[in-house]
Amino acid sequence: MKYAFLALPLLALTACEPAPEGEPVTRTRIDGQAGPPAPAPAASETASGTTQVESACRSIIFEDTPLTHCLASPARHRVAMDLGPSGGEPYRSLSALSRAREGAGIAFAMNAGMFDEEGKPIGYYVEGGERLQTLNTADGEGNFHMAPNGVFFGTGDTWEVRSTEDFLANVRERPDFGTQSGPMLVVDGKLHPEISHDGESRLVRNGVGVDEKGRAHFVISNAAISFGKLARFYRDELNVKNALYLDGNVSGLWNPATDRLDTGAPIGPIVVVEKKGQSDD
Structure with missing residues (x-):
């Protein structure tokens, strides 16, 4: 995939605006069943001897708020960025990604970084080694410019x-992948000073x-949460x-193992x- 666009210093942070009316964020199942996604299963054998798919994500409660914690281990996973199909426009949704990618090879996928009104990143972005x-x-308003912000790469x-x-x-x-967002939640073991x-x-x-083992912890709240509570979960738990x-x-979040495919x-x-x-960690 190749895009030819330059740094966009002070574009509107579309990602941080309220969802357009009629487009609520919903937690859905791609199997068509009603209700919230099933809890993340562990690998186990059924009565017929077949092995269930192991999920990299687990549902937990932190300070009365439901969260989903997805763990990526270097021994078991590869991490990459994906903005859109080769030569095409950004996906703009996890549903579009799920139609373009084979779910069997994906542990999970998640939105990762702020963007302009066309869906293109407003900060550092590397995909497949291409910046x-x-x-x-730049200085500016909004969460992205709440210094310090940072890069996952x-x-x-x-x-x-x-x-x-x-x-x-x-x-x-230059890394193989990278995305810039903000603010940092935890910096050198301390909460962001303005949170x-x-x-x-x-x-x-x-x-x-x-973490110190090199594993990436992705967390999404399943209910409204403050910056402070999310940051404390990373630091304390x-x-x-x-x-x-x-x-x-x-x-x-798109988690094929549990048929979770969020829309919004x-x-x-x-x-x-x-x-x-x-393999083992």
């Missing part, structure tokens, strides 16, 4: 979250953090020293976690 958007260091089995300032100063080689304990802003939100906010209100307002960049065979 489609340069690092955005990686090459091969090495994945990281760094603040934009840290990335600019210390990362010299309150449990602020009034409550939305369905998602983020990513990488997952022991992640650097975590990045990916977005809110438009946040969604249009999205932009998508992170895809692919299976690469079973």
Whole structure:
């Protein structure tokens, strides 16, 4: 996929606006059944001896708020960004991605980064080793510019979250994938200085953090959540020293193992976690 667009310094943060009327964010099943998605199953054998599909995601409760926690391990998974089909426009939805990609090879996928009104990233974006958007260091309003913001990136089995300032100063080689978003939720083990304990802003939100074992923790709330509570979950429960906010209100998850396919307002960049065979951490 090749796009020819340059840095867009102060475009409207479409991802952070309320969902258009008539397009509520919904949690749906792609098997057509009613009701919320089933809890993430563990691998097990049925009475017939067949093995159920193992899910990389689990449903949990943190401070009375339901969350879905999806774990990507370098031993088991590959991480990549996917904005749209080769030569085409951005997918703008997980449903469109699911129609273009074979679900059997995908552990899960999630929106990952803020974007303009066309669905193109407003910050650093690398897909398949090709940089489609340069690092955005401009000042501005909105969550993206709530310094420090940061970058989730990686090459091969090495994945990281760094603040934009840290990335600019210390990362010299272009990664295989990368997406810039903001704000950082946790920086060097401390909550973002401008995030309150449990602020009034409550939305369905998602983020990513990488632990000391190099595993990437993707979290999406299944109900409205504050920045502070999401950040504390990363710091206190997952022991992640650097975590990045990916977005809110438009946040969604595709988990083929549980037939979960979230729909709602249009999205932009998508992170895809692919299976690469079973092995131990």
